[in-house]
Amino acid sequence: MAELLWGDVDATTLPKVSLHDHLDGGLRPATIAELAPAAGVDLETSDPAALGAWFRDRADSGSLVEYLTTFDVTTAVMQTAPNLERIAREFVLDLADDGVLHGEVRWAPEQHLARGLSLDDAVDAVQRGLDQGVEQVRRGGRSIRVGQLVTAMHADRGLEIAELAVRHRDQGVVGFDIAGAEAGFPPSRHRVAFEYLAEHQFPTTVHAGEAAGLDSIRSALLxxxxxxxxxxxRIAEDLVVERADDDRSYVTVGRLARWVRDRQIPLELAPSSNLQTGAIAAWGDELEDHPFDLLYQLGFRVTVNTDNRLMSGTTLSRELALLTEAFDYDLDDLLTFQLNAAESAFLPLEDREALVDRITSGFEAID
Structure with a gap:
C-alpha cells in the first residue's frame, strides 16, 4: 500500500537508510504461518492478515517486557539454517520494496541455537540469506546494501558474542549491539565485551533510553x-521546557543531553514502537506527543526507524508519513532524516559519502 505524503507523493519512492530494524521483528506473517507447523509452533491463527493483527495487538501493551513476549513466536521458527536464510532473504526484499538503499539488520544469534546450530552457523546462514536478497534485488534492476548488527542479549555471553561479531567482520557483520529488557540490565554488565570491541576498533550501537532513562544512556556512552x-x-528527560510570559517556549538542555547533541551521537528513534512500548509515556500517548520534533528542532541527530515492522505493522515509509502528518514536515525535513542516517551508518567514510550522494540525488529527482 502506498504511503502518501503530500498529494500523490509516495513515500516508498524516497531513498532511505534503515539503521534499527530487528530480523526477528520483521518476518512476513505468511512465512511464520508456513514455517510454524514444522517448528512445532502453535499459532492463534494461520491466516496471514489475522496473524499480523495478533502481533500488533499483543505489542500494543505499553510495556517493553510484554512487547518482547511476541518474539517467542518469531524466534521459534528461526532455529534452522534454511529458515534463517529464507527470512533474511525476504527481509532484504521487503526493505528494497520500501525504497531502502542501505539497511543494518540486528539480531541475536544466541537465540537461534535450539536445533543444533552453532553461533557461527547461524551468522553464516543469515549472511547467505542477505546475500541472496541483495542479488535478487540486483537482478531486478535495483541495488541495496545490508549489513548485520550482531546482538548480545545476556551479559554472561557478551564477550562471546563480541568475539563472534569481530570474527565475522569481513563477512557481512558491521557492528555490535545489546538488547533485551533494558530496565535493571545496564550496559555496564557488558563492560568486558565493550572493552574487547574497542580494542578491535569495532563499532557499537546500544539499546538505551527506551525502557530506562538517563542512567541507561549514560552507561551506554561510558x-x-x-x-x-x-x-x-528518553534523552528528552534531560530537557526542561518552560513557557515564558511572552508565550514563547524556552528549553534548558542538561549536561548529558548537551553531550549527545553537541557530538551528534545519532538517536535511532522508532516512533510507532516507542508508543507501543511506553517509551514516551512521560510525554503522552499520541504520536504528536513524541519528543521527536523537539529533539530535531534542538539539533539532535535524529534518525527514523521501524524497530520491528511486524509488531508495529509498519514500514519506514509509513513512519515517515506518520511523522509528516504529526509535525507537518516537508521534503527537506525528510531528506535531513535520511542524511542523518546515512552519515551514521557503520560504513567506511567513502561509502557513507557515496550513500549521501545517492540519497540527495534521489530526493532531488522527486522534488
Whole structure:
C-alpha cells in the first residue's frame, strides 16, 4: 500500500537508510504461518492478515517486557539454517520494496541455537540469506546494501558474542549491539565485551533510553562506548521546557543531553514502537506527543526507524508519513532524516559519502 505524503507523493519512492530494524521483528506473517507447523509452533491463527493483527495487538501493551513476549513466536521458527536464510532473504526484499538503499539488520544469534546450530552457523546462514536478497534485488534492476548488527542479549555471553561479531567482520557483520529488557540490565554488565570491541576498533550501537532513562544512556556512552543510541528517546528527560510570559517556549538542555547533541551521537528513534512500548509515556500517548520534533528542532541527530515492522505493522515509509502528518514536515525535513542516517551508518567514510550522494540525488529527482 502506498504511503502518501503530500498529494500523490509516495513515500516508498524516497531513498532511505534503515539503521534499527530487528530480523526477528520483521518476518512476513505468511512465512511464520508456513514455517510454524514444522517448528512445532502453535499459532492463534494461520491466516496471514489475522496473524499480523495478533502481533500488533499483543505489542500494543505499553510495556517493553510484554512487547518482547511476541518474539517467542518469531524466534521459534528461526532455529534452522534454511529458515534463517529464507527470512533474511525476504527481509532484504521487503526493505528494497520500501525504497531502502542501505539497511543494518540486528539480531541475536544466541537465540537461534535450539536445533543444533552453532553461533557461527547461524551468522553464516543469515549472511547467505542477505546475500541472496541483495542479488535478487540486483537482478531486478535495483541495488541495496545490508549489513548485520550482531546482538548480545545476556551479559554472561557478551564477550562471546563480541568475539563472534569481530570474527565475522569481513563477512557481512558491521557492528555490535545489546538488547533485551533494558530496565535493571545496564550496559555496564557488558563492560568486558565493550572493552574487547574497542580494542578491535569495532563499532557499537546500544539499546538505551527506551525502557530506562538517563542512567541507561549514560552507561551506554561510558561503558558501551556507543557510537549510536538504540532509541535514545528518553534523552528528552534531560530537557526542561518552560513557557515564558511572552508565550514563547524556552528549553534548558542538561549536561548529558548537551553531550549527545553537541557530538551528534545519532538517536535511532522508532516512533510507532516507542508508543507501543511506553517509551514516551512521560510525554503522552499520541504520536504528536513524541519528543521527536523537539529533539530535531534542538539539533539532535535524529534518525527514523521501524524497530520491528511486524509488531508495529509498519514500514519506514509509513513512519515517515506518520511523522509528516504529526509535525507537518516537508521534503527537506525528510531528506535531513535520511542524511542523518546515512552519515551514521557503520560504513567506511567513502561509502557513507557515496550513500549521501545517492540519497540527495534521489530526493532531488522527486522534488
Amino acid at each position: 561503558d558501551g562506548r556507543a557510537l549510536r543510541l538504540g532509541h535514545g528517546v
